[in-house]
Structures are given as C-alpha cells and as structure tokens.
Amino acid sequence: MKTWPLFMIAVLLKGFMIPVNSQEKTYALNFSISVNKHVRPSFKSQGRLFVTLSTIKEGEPKDQVWPNSISGRHYLFAKNFTDWDPSEPLIIQDTAGWSTWGRTDNCSFNAIPEDTYYIQFLWQQNFHGFGNKEEGNIFSKKQELVLDKKQTLEISLSEVVEESGLMDHPLMKMVHYRSDILSKWWGRPVQERAAVLLPSGYYDNPEREYPVFYYIGGGDSNCKNTLNMRWNRFSDAEWWMSDDAPQVIVVFLDGTMNSNIYHLDSDNLGPHGHSLIYEFIPHIEKMYRGTDSPDTRYIGGCSTGGYGSLALQLFYPEAFNGVYCYSPDPISFARLMNVNIYKNSNYFFDIYGYPRLAKEPGTSGIPISWKDWLEFENVLGYSGTYLDSDHWLGVMSAIFGPKGADGKPVPLIDPVTGDI
Numbered sequence: 001m002k003t004w005p006l007f008m009i010a011v012l013l014k015g016f017m018i019p020v021n022s023q024e025k026t027y028a029l030n031f032s033i034s035v036n037k038h039v040r041p042s043f044k045s046q047g048r049l050f051v052t053l054s055t056i057k058e059g060e061p062k063d064q065v066w067p068n069s070i071s072g073r074h075y076l077f078a079k080n081f082t083d084w085d086p087s088e089p090l091i092i093q094d095t096a097g098w099s100t101w102g103r104t105d106n107c108s109f110n111a112i113p114e115d116t117y118y119i120q121f122l123w124q125q126n127f128h129g130f131g132n133k134e135e136g137n138i139f140s141k142k143q144e145l146v147l148d149k150k151q152t153l154e155i156s157l158s159e160v161v162e163e164s165g166l167m168d169h170p171l172m173k174m175v176h177y178r179s180d181i182l183s184k185w186w187g188r189p190v191q192e193r194a195a196v197l198l199p200s201g202y203y204d205n206p207e208r209e210y211p212v213f214y215y216i217g218g219g220d221s222n223c224k225n226t227l228n229m230r231w232n233r234f235s236d237a238e239w240w241m242s243d244d245a246p247q248v249i250v251v252f253l254d255g256t257m258n259s260n261i262y263h264l265d266s267d268n269l270g271p272h273g274h275s276l277i278y279e280f281i282p283h284i285e286k287m288y289r290g291t292d293s294p295d296t297r298y299i300g301g302c303s304t305g306g307y308g309s310l311a312l313q314l315f316y317p318e319a320f321n322g323v324y325c326y327s328p329d330p331i332s333f334a335r336l337m338n339v340n341i342y343k344n345s346n347y348f349f350d351i352y353g354y355p356r357l358a359k360e361p362g363t364s365g366i367p368i369s370w371k372d373w374l375e376f377e378n379v380l381g382y383s384g385t386y387l388d389s390d391h392w393l394g395v396m397s398a399i400f401g402p403k404g405a406d407g408k409p410v411p412l413i414d415p416v417t418g419d420i
Contacts, residue, residue: 026111028150030093033121035086036158039138043086043157047125048382051077053117053145061120062139065391067101067376068359068368073115075102078379099379103372117145121155127382135163166224167231171198171240174224177283185270192280193254195223196288197231199247200240209289211296212249214281214320216262218303218327220390221255249288255305261395262301262308265315267403273312277319300324304395307331329392336396337370341412341420347374348418371418378415383408385415 031051035043052061055072064070079098084090092109100107120143126136138157145153166174173196182190199210217226231237239245253276254260265273285292299320301309306328313323333341337358341347348371350356355369377386377393386394387408401409413420 025114027114027147028110029112029147030109030150030152031091031155032152033090033092033155033157035084035123035138036156039158039160040086042136042160043123043138044125045084045086046080046082047084047123048078048080049090050122050124051075051119052122053112053119055115055117057118060142061118062122065380067373068366071366073102073113073117075107075112076100076376076379077107077109080382099384101376101379112147114147117147119143119145119153119155121157123157124382127388135161137161164222164224164228166195167228169231171200171202172196172227172231173198173288175284175287177280179275179279181275181279182270182272190270192260192275193223194280194284195227195252196284197227197240197250197252198288199249200242200245201247202249202289208247209291210247210249211298212251212281212285212290213298213300213324214251214253214309216253216299216301216305216308217255218301218305218329219255221305223252223254227252249290251284255308256390256395261399262305262311264308264311264399266399268398268401268409273315276312277316281319294319295321298322298324300326302327304329304392333400339370339420345420346418347413347420374413374415374418385411386413387411387415 033049050062052064053073053075054061054064054070056064056070056074064074077095077098077100081090094110095108098109121140123138124134125138126134137160139159139161140155140157141159143153143155145151166172175194175196177192179190179192182192201208202210215226217223231240253263255262260272261269263272263276265271281297282292284290285297291297297320299309299312300323301307306325307330309323310325310328310331313320313325330336334343339347339356344350348356348369355371357367358370358373359366359368374386374393377389377391378384380386380389380391381394382388387397388394393413397409397412401412404410
C-alpha cells in the first residue's frame with residue numbers, strides 16, 4: 001500500500017483544514033442587516049447575500065475569493081433571498097439554509113472560534129459578471145469584530161460597486177458595440193466592449209493603418225482595469241511612449257464580464273467567438289485604422305486568457321497571424337489540473353483514497369485539496385453549486401459543457417461527491 005512521510009501528511013492536513021479545537025472557545029453570532037436609505041433606490045429584492053469573516057486585516061474580506069491564497073481563519077456564508085423588504089432589517093440567527101465554507105466541518109454562525117475578525121457583507125443582485133466586482137451590487141464597509149462573547153451585530157449595506165473607469169489619456173479609448181449576433185441568441189440587447197490602447201505616433205500619422213494585438217486577461221479580468229494596471233506601471237507607460245515601442249494597436253478584452261467568458265463560442269453563453277471575429281473586430285479596426293488584415297492581426301492572453309486566446313487561434317485560424325499564449329490554464333482534459341477526466345472516476349480522491357491537490361506544497365499559495373476548492377465554489381454559485389460560480393470550475397463547465405435541461409451547464413463533476 002502506498003505510504004506518505006509523516007511530515008507530508010502534517011503539511012497536507014494543515015493546508016486542507018483549520019480544525020476547531022474541541023477545547024477552543026466558540027461563540028454565536030447573530031446579525032441585524034439594514035439597507036441604507038441612499039442605496040435603496042437601486043436595491044433589488046432578489047439576490048444572494050454573502051457574509052465573509054476573516055482574520056486577515058489587509059484588504060477587503062469580500063475580495064478574498066481565491067481559497068488557496070487565504071491564510072488564518074476564513075469563513076464564507078451565502079444564502080438566496082427572493083423577497084427582501086429593504087425598509088425592514090433582516091435578522092439572521094442561525095445557519096439553516098446557508099451554504100458554508102471554512103476549511104472545517106464545523107462552519108456555523110453558532111460556533112465561531114474566539115478571535116479578532118474582519119467582517120463584510122455583499123448583496124449580489126447583478127448576475128451578469130463576477131459577483132464581488134460587478135457594478136450595481138451592494139456591500140457593507142469592513143468592520144472589525146473582537147469575538148469574545150455571543151454578539152448581535154448591526155450591519156448596514158451602504159456601498160455600491162461602481163463601474164470602474166478608464167484613465168483619461170488621449171491614447172486610451174473605450175469601445176462599446178451592440179452585437180446583433182449575441183442579442184438574437186440571448187433574446188435581449190447585448191453589448192460587447194473593449195479598452196483600446198493606441199500607438200504613440202497615432203495622431204502624428206493620420207493616414208497610417210496599424211497592426212492590432214487583441215489581449216485577454218486572466219481570472220475575472222476587466223478590460224478597463226487591465227489597461228489601467230498596465231499603464232500605471234511607470235516603466236510600461238514610459239516605454240510605450242518611447243521610440244522602442246512598436247507602432248501597434250492593443251485591444252484589451254474582458255475575461256468574465258457580461259456573461260462573456262474569454263470570447264469563446266459556448267452552448268451555455270452563446271456565439272461570443274463568432275461575434276468577436278465577424279462583428280466586433282471589423283468594427284474596432286474600422287474605427288481606429290487597423291489594417292483589417294489577418295496578416296497583421298494577433299491574439300494573446302495570460303492564465304485563463306491564455307487558453308482563451310489559444311482556442312480562438314485554433315477555432316478561427318483564418319482570423320489571426322499568431323497567438324501569444326502564456327501561463328495558460330489547462331488546454332487538455334486529459335490533464336485537467338492533474339486529473340484525466342476520461343480515465344479517472346473521481347475528482348476529489350485518487351485510487352488510493354488520498355485527496356487530490358489543487359495547490360501542492362511548495363507551489364504558490366496555500367496547499368488546498370480539490371474537494372475544498374470545489375466546496376468554496378459551491379458557496380459562490382447562486383444555485384448552491386459551482387456551475388454558476390463564475391469561478392474556475394464553473395467557468396470551465398460553462399465554456400466546454402453542453403447545456404442541461406434546467407438551462408445550466410451539465411456538470412463535469414458532482415458538486416458533493418466529486419464523481420466525474
């Protein structure tokens with residue numbers, strides 16, 4: 001029988017779970033949640049309420065959505081509400097009906113270990129993008145909580161996720177385009193968008209046409225934020241304005257926004273690749289003097305944008321002259337993060353019963369099992385499963401899975417058992 005060194009077992013157990021010591025003091029938390037008057041005009045009565053408790057002082061608890069990067073204690077709770085009257089406080093006294101995650105079997109409002117936490121609430125009412133970043137969702141300010149007794153916290157949902165803006169610079173442009181192809185598929189108006197970075201000599205050469213590079217960011221990337229981040233790196237901005245920079249148009253595309261995942265055609269999300277190639281790209285290149293030729297058009301991306309850009313090159317080879325695909329997520333289901341979905345029967349455990357790792361010891365991030373990762377995604381999804389989490393396995397299922405009878409992607413993995 002296969003055996004592992006004791007030190008390895010200790011590392012794995014520490015990475016997978018933060019157990020609640022049987023002698024450790026725990027306390028119950030109750031909540032009275034109000035909707036601040038100034039956000040009520042935009043409040044929708046149906047949505048998913050998230051509660052995040054974390055011992056990490058830095059940053060916003062609601063933004064801690066990569067479970068392998070979370071150290072210390074971290075608890076995530078979520079529940080759907082369909083008829084919330086914002087004029088009355090919402091009282092929460094137990095965890096019944098809530099989806100929960102905390103790297104522990106005991107994850108309950110009635111038994112939170114004694115510690116100093118930072119707590120934040122998010123009301124997700126916009127479901128066309130990644131929950132904590134999509135404009136129009138409402139959240140509370142981060143609040144410090146010294147948990148040393150049973151408490152009832154009064155929480156106010158007072159902040160609105162505002163649309164991020166593109167920096168004000170003559171070489172930066174936002175493009176919005178109503179797609180007839182996608183609007184017909186969805187049965188509602190659908191707009192595509194992109195952030196465009198023009199070459200430094202663009203305005204000095206009004207008759208010149210330029211090659212175009214299309215870039216897809218990774219994770220839950222936003223085209224505006226991606227361009228802003230690049231430009232805010234002083235060396236990048238300085239280099240772009242220098243004589244060494246290429247005279248090329250760079251078009252930054254969204255990753256997971258507006259139900260558009262990496263501009264790939266999908267049974268679940270529609271013909272986004274077809275729309276990009278035959279509607280959006282011609283529109284952009286006509287507007288900004290692109291050469292309108294596949295000989296001078298390129299595609300690229302990083303991480304999930306890496307496999308997205310590679311897929312576009314493969315599925316539409318006539319549209320691009322090359323692809324810059326780097327640090328891509330898996331491009332083969334024969335090795336989907338160390339799992340062969342055609343040969344293996346379970347995503348959580350190997351044939352010996354050992355947990356499969358999403359992040360292994362020695363790699364970046366905290367060791368975490370695929371079972372733990374998927375349980376985290378189950379909390380993010382409105383359905384209570386990863387299928388609509390807009391996170392890693394949810395995204396994979398939405399892109400590559402067929403549509404089920406319930407309108408959701410057919411599951412690749414059973415969300416509870418891990419069976420493939």
